[in-house]
Amino acid sequence: MPHDTHPDVLTVLNSLDTAALPVEAARVLPAEAYMSPAFHEFEMSAVFMHSWLCVGRAQQIPNPGDYIAVTLADEPILVVRGKDEQIRAMSALCRHRGHPLKEDCIGNARTFICPYHKWTYGLAGEFVGAPHMGKTCNAADLKKEAVLPQLQVEIWYGFIFVNFDPQAKPLAPTMKKLEPYMQGYDLDNMVTVEPEVTSRPIQWNWKMLLENYIEPYHTEFVHPIIHDFAPSTGVEFSPWLGDDDNVIVRYVPFLENDGGLTDKGWAAPASFPVIPTLSEKQRHRVGFGMVPPNMNIIFTPDMLCYGLVFPQGPTSLKVGGGLFTAGGWCVPKSTAALPDFHARAARLMEGSRQLGEQDTAINLAMQRAKYSRFAPRGRFSYLEETLSQFNRWLAVRYRAEGARRGIMAGEAAREVAE
Ligand SMILES: [Fe+2]
Structure with a gap:
C-alpha cells in the first residue's frame, strides 16, 4: 500500500466490512470518521467530489443573470441562469490568480468581474476580457484558457443538483424511492421560501447531523412530549436498493391526520393549511428523507421542507433550512399569501427550536465522545x-476513493498478506 496513506484513513477503510452490512450486523463507523482531519480530507474527495449536491431551487434564479454563489467542500461555486435560460454550474475562482468572483450570496449579474484585477466572465463562464493583459499574451489564447471549469447540473423537481465528477451517472434514476413522497405536492406551482444559512459553524461532524436527523430510535427519549404525536412505533423504512440508491427515508405516522410542526412540537393542526391534493396516507404521516451527502427533505401535510448541509471541516458544518433554520419551505401560493404567514412560520420555528436544542446537547456530547479511547463501534x-443504509451509502464512496488512490484495505489487504 502507498506509504503516505494516513493511518486514520486506513482505520476507516478497514472497518467497512462491518459498516456496509444490513442493520443486524452493521456497526457504527470508527471515531476517526467523525474527527480526523486526514480522514476529512479523504472524505471530501470520496463523497463530495463524486456525489450530486443540492444547491437550491431553480425558482430562486428565474431570470437570465440570476445566480447562487455557494461553497461546497471548500470549493466556491457559481450556479447561473444563462441568457439561453439554461442553468449552469462552474467554479467561482477567477482563472487569473484565483480570487473568488462571488462567495455565498444570491443575486443578478450581466457579467462576473473579479474584484482583484477586474478579469471578466460571461454568464456561461466564458472569458470576456482582462485589463492590461494585451502586452503579455494574445486575446485568443486567453479566451481559450481562461474559462471557468464547469460542473454537471441536473434539475430534479425544480431542485438544482451539481456534481464535480464529469463521469457521474444521472441523478434521477437514483431518486426513485422518493417518487411516492413527491406525489401531490405540485412543486412547480408552489412558492419557495429561501433557507437561511447559519452564520456561525455548528461544532460537530456533518454525518452526525444527518444521523441524528434520520434515525427514529432517539425521538421518544430526547424529545419527550413534543415528539409524542409522531411516535416511532409504526415507522416505515424503504429497503436499500444497492450501490446506485441515493435516498434514505423514515416514514413516521402521526397520532391523527393533518399534523405538522407547531409551537408545541409535532401536533395537529399543522401550522399551515393542509395541502388538499395529498393522499390520506400522506396526511397521516411525516416523511423524513435524506439525499446524502448534503440534503434532507421533510414531507408534511402542510409543506415540503428541505435543508442543505455544508461541511466546514472534520468537526464543523453550516446548515440552511430543513427546520434547522427558517426557510427551505415549499408551500402553496395560497399559504405564502396568508396575512398571518409570518406568525404561523414563527410558531413552526418555535417547535423547531425546542427539538433543535435537545438534539444539539446530544450532538455536542457525541462529538466530544469521539476523542475517547473507549469510543464504541x-x-x-x-x-x-x-x-x-447511510453507512452502506458511505462505504461505496469510501471504497471507490480508496481504489482511485491505490489504497489496499480490508479484505484486499488481508488477501495480499495471506
Ligand atoms: Fe432528534
Missing part, C-alpha cells in the same frame, strides 16, 4: 435501519 437497533 456499537450495534444498531432495528429503528436505526436508516443508519446502516
Whole structure:
C-alpha cells in the first residue's frame, strides 16, 4: 500500500466490512470518521467530489443573470441562469490568480468581474476580457484558457443538483424511492421560501447531523412530549436498493391526520393549511428523507421542507433550512399569501427550536465522545435501519476513493498478506 496513506484513513477503510452490512450486523463507523482531519480530507474527495449536491431551487434564479454563489467542500461555486435560460454550474475562482468572483450570496449579474484585477466572465463562464493583459499574451489564447471549469447540473423537481465528477451517472434514476413522497405536492406551482444559512459553524461532524436527523430510535427519549404525536412505533423504512440508491427515508405516522410542526412540537393542526391534493396516507404521516451527502427533505401535510448541509471541516458544518433554520419551505401560493404567514412560520420555528436544542446537547456530547479511547463501534437497533443504509451509502464512496488512490484495505489487504 502507498506509504503516505494516513493511518486514520486506513482505520476507516478497514472497518467497512462491518459498516456496509444490513442493520443486524452493521456497526457504527470508527471515531476517526467523525474527527480526523486526514480522514476529512479523504472524505471530501470520496463523497463530495463524486456525489450530486443540492444547491437550491431553480425558482430562486428565474431570470437570465440570476445566480447562487455557494461553497461546497471548500470549493466556491457559481450556479447561473444563462441568457439561453439554461442553468449552469462552474467554479467561482477567477482563472487569473484565483480570487473568488462571488462567495455565498444570491443575486443578478450581466457579467462576473473579479474584484482583484477586474478579469471578466460571461454568464456561461466564458472569458470576456482582462485589463492590461494585451502586452503579455494574445486575446485568443486567453479566451481559450481562461474559462471557468464547469460542473454537471441536473434539475430534479425544480431542485438544482451539481456534481464535480464529469463521469457521474444521472441523478434521477437514483431518486426513485422518493417518487411516492413527491406525489401531490405540485412543486412547480408552489412558492419557495429561501433557507437561511447559519452564520456561525455548528461544532460537530456533518454525518452526525444527518444521523441524528434520520434515525427514529432517539425521538421518544430526547424529545419527550413534543415528539409524542409522531411516535416511532409504526415507522416505515424503504429497503436499500444497492450501490446506485441515493435516498434514505423514515416514514413516521402521526397520532391523527393533518399534523405538522407547531409551537408545541409535532401536533395537529399543522401550522399551515393542509395541502388538499395529498393522499390520506400522506396526511397521516411525516416523511423524513435524506439525499446524502448534503440534503434532507421533510414531507408534511402542510409543506415540503428541505435543508442543505455544508461541511466546514472534520468537526464543523453550516446548515440552511430543513427546520434547522427558517426557510427551505415549499408551500402553496395560497399559504405564502396568508396575512398571518409570518406568525404561523414563527410558531413552526418555535417547535423547531425546542427539538433543535435537545438534539444539539446530544450532538455536542457525541462529538466530544469521539476523542475517547473507549469510543464504541456499537450495534444498531432495528429503528436505526436508516443508519446502516447511510453507512452502506458511505462505504461505496469510501471504497471507490480508496481504489482511485491505490489504497489496499480490508479484505484486499488481508488477501495480499495471506
Ligand atoms: Fe432528534
